[in-house]
Amino acid sequence: MIRKFAPAALLALAACSTTPVQEPPQISLETMQDVTRTLSSDAFEGREPGTPGGTRTTQYLAEEFRAAGLQPGNGTSWLQEVPLVEITSSNFAPLTVGDLQLEHGSQWVGVSYPQVERTAIADSELVFVGYGINASERGWNDYAGLDMEGKTALILVNDPDYAEEGLEGPFNGRAMxxxxxxxxxxxxxxxxxxxxxxxxxxxFPASYGWNVVEGGWTGAQAYADTGDGGANATDMNGWIQADAAREIFSAAGMDMAEMVRAASQPGFTAVPLQLDLSTSFDNAVRRFSSNNVIGVLPGTQRPTEYVLHTAHWDHLGRCGAPEDEDQICNGAVDNATGTAALVALAQAHAAAGPTARTQVFLAVTAEESGLLGSEYYGANPVFPLDRTVGGVNIDALYVLGEAQDVTVIGGGKSDLDSYLATALAAQGRSATPDSAPQAGRYYRSDHFSLAKRGVPMFYVKSGQTLVEGGSEAGEAAYLDYNTNRYHAAGDEYSDSWDWAGVMQDLDLYFRLARALGETGDWPNWNAGDEFRSIRDASCASASTGC
Structure with a gap:
């Protein structure tokens, strides 16, 4: 299909680039509408990996990438197979800690990462390890001097300084x-x-209630199948409800609030609780596979240097109750919009002509199951990570109309900030920081699988201050979506959507990727950032590139 194009503003490259400013092609609104409408239709059954709807999605995206002017990204193939494993646990014994018996679901949850038929933990010594952090660059090691063999670690959520009002502290204060x-x-x-x-x-430090933990950590759990059967994981990972934890500390003759205060101070020493822990449960293991979809626009001067665009194509499939009239969670906003953006941006880059570096378009699977497709790519990169300059992740474009700003998740972490500032200035927009930094949203979408391996990644979301109605209208619109449609059957395509804000965001993503594609620089994480040493080591090991 030949699609018409909607207006986009002039491209302004980052200040560090010496490439002249050029006029970009027009980014296609019709493509955004067509692809979003198609992917969120009932014919795709909610795009669940491992289902016919999931297979239909990857086939459709490969054809759309080809039509956009890309080349296959995995040799001669558009696909990267992602082996997955699903573990469903049952027959839970209580979690016994000393004389306490805690009820599964209401007081604790636990899962097996190892692919075994039965998990049995008997009389494992329980050790309170504070926040469970070993960060040499910050002078912090909660495991110093410990031998944890055969023992269970009891760990606090978030960072030691999450309760700070500002963003100053050994672990960035309120920002996780x-x-x-x-x-x-x-x-x-x-x-x-x-x-x-x-x-x-x-x-508060978790940023969600116990109901989210209980709902998400019971039932089937999917993981990337690493091929080792989960041998490098603990036998069990889990959560415990706060009141139950207070009972455990009390049984150990300790006050939980005092222990939390102690764990929040530098130099904390882990505390054996003199209590043993036991539990057991059965596991049913199912193996299946899905696919990432990869297309490339090869670079003209440095084709073995790569700029990434990522978005997850999957959603929840059939997630309604049996009595519901509509059982399909179509995921129109989350994330048919982001997936459509990959196609529209691929069209625009192809029309503008290749950049000096290769542009990579990566639609990943199984994000909703825990970033599994991007994690598999990060562990098995088609393009070497020490040759990957950086990239843009696109997850849920809110169709709210034009905005005066964008929401920056993970700002202040890397050299990418200067590229963003230049692009926003060209648009006449501003950057709004994350409103809930303690939630750690930078670590909850697909770019994280690349970032934790050293690759600087943008995560820029739709704006919060709308041109029509300001911040109040933006807040109300976000609340409405999150309350009534997020991860529900109501996340469906509408012909009445106002796409103006989405097209603003696509223009921004285009600018950012174009700047990274033309510059000869290699952005890095800021000094002291948790990913800086990883990137430095990656660059040091390469003969060329970063």
């Missing part, structure tokens, strides 16, 4: 770092040799 994410805490406990890791849930 990577060390505050539950994924890091489980990974570090496994590196320390722990048998199990349990995080204490508290609503």
């Amino acid at each position: 770092t990577y060390y505050g994410r539950w994924t890091y805490k489980y990974e570090e406990a496994a590196r320390q040799g722990a048998t199990a890791a349990i995080i204490i849930h508290e609503e």
Whole structure:
């Protein structure tokens, strides 16, 4: 299909680039509408990986990438197979800690990462390890002097300074770092040799209630199949409700509030609680596969240097209750819009002509299951990460009309800030920082799988201050979507949507990728950032590139 194009503003490259400013092609509104409408139709059944709807999605995207003017990104193939494993646990014994018996679901949840038929933990010594952080660049090690072999780590959620009002502190104050994410805490406990890791849930530092934990950590759990059967993970990872944790500390003769205060201070020493932990449950293991979809626009001067565009194509599939008339979660905003943006941006870059560096368009699978497609790509990159300059992640474009600003998630972390400032100045827009930095949103979308391996990534969301109605209208619109449509059957395409704000955002993404594609610079993380040493080591190991 030949699509008409909507207006876009002039391209302004980042100040660090010596390439002259050029007029970009027009980015196609019709493409955005067509692809979003198609992907969120019932014919795609909610785009769940491992289903016919998921397969239909990857086939459609490969054809759209081809039609946009891209070349296959994985050799001669548009696809990168992503092996997945699903583990469904059942028959939970209580979590026994000393004389306490805690009820599964209401007081604790636990899952197996290893692909085993039964998980059994018997008389594992429980050790309170504070925030479970080992960060040499910040002079912090909660595991100093510990041998965790056979033991269970009891861990606090978030960072030691999350309660600060501002953004100053050993772990950036209110703004969560990577060390505050539950994924890091489980990974570090496994590196320390722990048998199990349990995080204490508290609503404010977690940024969600216990109902979210109970709902998300019971039932089937999907993981990227790494091929080792989960051998490098702990036997069990889980959460415990805060009141239950207070009971455990009390049984150990300690006050939880005092222990939290102690763990928040530099030099904290982990505390064995003199209590043993036991539980068991059965696991049903199912293996299946899905695909990332990859297209490229090869560079003209430095084709082995890469700029990434990422968005997840998947959604929840059929998620309504059996009695619901509409059981399909179509995921129109989340993330048919972001996936459509990959196609529209690919068209625009192809029409503008290749940049000096190669532009990569990566539609990843299984984000809703825990960033699994991007994690698999990060662990098995088609294009070397030490040759990947950086990129833009696009996750849920809110169709709210034009905005005066954009929301910057993870600002202040890297050299990418200067590129963003230049692009926003050209648009006449401003940057609004994350309104809930303690939530750690930078670590909750697909760019994180690249960032934690050292690749600087933009995560810029739709604006909060609308041209029509200001911040109040923006806040009301976000609340309406998150309350009534997010991860629900109501997230459906509408012909009445006002796309003006989305097209603003696409113009911004185009500018950012074009600047990275033309500059000869290699953006890095700021000094002291948790990813800086990873990028430095990656660059040092390469003979060329960064």
